[in-house]
Every structure is written in C-alpha cells, then in structure tokens.
Amino acid sequence: MSATKTRLLALLGAGALALAASLTSHFEGRVDHTYRDPVGILTSCVGHTGPELRMGQTFSAAQCDAQLYADLLKHADALNCIKRPLSDGQKAAFLSFAFNVGNARFCDSGIVRKANAGDLPGACAELGRWVYAGGRQLPGLVQRRAAERAACEGRPIPTLTNRSHPDGQHP
Template sequence: MTDATIKQRLIAKIGAGSLALLVPLVMFFEGTVTKTYKDPIGVITACVGHTGPELKIGQTFTPEQCQEMLYADLLKHSSDIDCIKRPLTDGQKAAFISFGFNVGKEKLCKSTLAKRANAGDMVGACNELMRWTLAGGKELPGLVKRREAERKLCLT
C-alpha cells in the first residue's frame, strides 16, 4: 500500500482535521530514529515509535520508510478508539489515538478513560490521560509532557 493510499484511508477513518493534529503530536513525542534501538522499557523500536516482531537491533531505515511505517501504524491504531462509542472531536480523536499508539489498544479500551468517555464524561476522560505517565514503574518526564499535550488537545 502506498503512503498516499494509507493517508487516504486514515482521512476516511478519522478525518483530515484529526490527522492534521495527530501526525505532529506523535512525531514530536516519539521522535524519528532511522535505526533500531531499545525504548526505555527495552522494546526494540525504530523510526517514529514503530515496534514489531520484524525488528532486530542493527537495522536502518530511510526517512521515506519511516514515514510509511508511521502512517501504517497510525492507520492500525486509528481503530484503537473504536471501543469509545461516543462522538469525538478532532482533538479527542487525535489525543486518544496518540495514547493508544503509545500504550496499546487493550490498555486504552480497558481503561477508566474509555469508561468515562463512554459514559459521556469527556472532560473526565481527557483528565485520565495524566494517570498514564509511568513506564517500567517509573515516571518519565517525556510521558508527563506527552500526556499534558494529549490532555490539552483532548479538552479543546
């Protein structure tokens, strides 16, 4: 699937406004590293937060490959918010997809955040993001900043 086709599918799924908010948010907080590395909890990662069984330490990627992986990952994670049955604003979609990208669909869907959103308490759901600042049992300053940005976007 080409990069343009993936973008079109993303726009169809979450809307152009959500995508315009989501891409820079994820890119800023994930960063772009064109070789594989271990993240703070030891998961092999590459490019813009991409993880998967195909990755091995020592691999390198072009910026174009990284962009393609990012859009494919965002398309995959766009379904993470399907467990939230209430209408979402562009900011809420972007914030919750970024959160799912970072913690995974299962954690998002089983979270108090999803329960609050489904109960119609969107402010409470957005505020729940701030409870997710730990990795490997330690609070990470980068996660605190990411959650603050997601929360702000969610509340707008």
C-alpha cells in the same frame, strides 16, 4: 497519497490526522535505526515496534513515514472502543495515547469507560494518570500526556522544545 493515508483521512478527517501525526511524531521522535526504548522494547522510526525489527537495521525517511501511517491506522481501530462522537482534538489525543500504550490497554482504560459514560472531560483528565513506564515516572510521558490532554480539551498544546528522541536520549 498512499492508500494507508487515504484510509486514515477517511476515518479521522484531515484535522485529527494532522494533529495525531504531529503529537505522535513529536513525542516518539524520529530515529532512522533500531534502538531499545526506555523500557527495553526494540523500536525504530517514529515509535514503531514489532517482531520484524532487529538491532542494526536502518530506515529511510520514506520508510519511516510509511510506517508511521501504517501504525496510526492500526491504532485508529482503538477509537472504535468509544461509542460517543469525538472532536478532532479528542480523536488525535486518544490516537496518540493508543499508539503509545497499545489498543488493548486503551480499550480497557478508565478513559474509554468515562468517555462511553458521557464524561468526556473526565476522559481527557484521565490521560494525566498514564505517566509511568517500567514502574517509574518518565518526564517525556508527563509532557506527552499534558499535550494530549490539552488537545483533548481543545486547548492550545503546550510549546515544547524540539527534540529528535523522547526523554532527550539519542540512541
């Protein structure tokens, strides 16, 4: 087991990590090369973005797995913005959300304000407001937020069709 995955297990616990990795992988999709996401950001593997990416790069499954856990660890820091105890489902939902929108936007969100005020049901409900990218509502974000909210509320996650890339697009 990698040191990164071991650190994630220590931070989140096995249940939250498994659920967060599953949610993130499902909605980000897995693509073994660089592509531009729906709003034009250069992306690879499982939703990885960064200045080191260049068009035309390809990645192995092992490289994509390692990058996913490194990215989850980076975004797990955002959970420190919430000062209340969280369930595994809440940790997974908020980590998937922070992975998608970034740590700064997560920490500045109504989700964190509501959670810190003790309104965890309200924090979970707030996820449903974040379904826009580039000024337009995206069906993939609607589905992702519904799944994150279900996990956050401790409900079964809606069954979704398996797809290799978000919004059915295949770069």
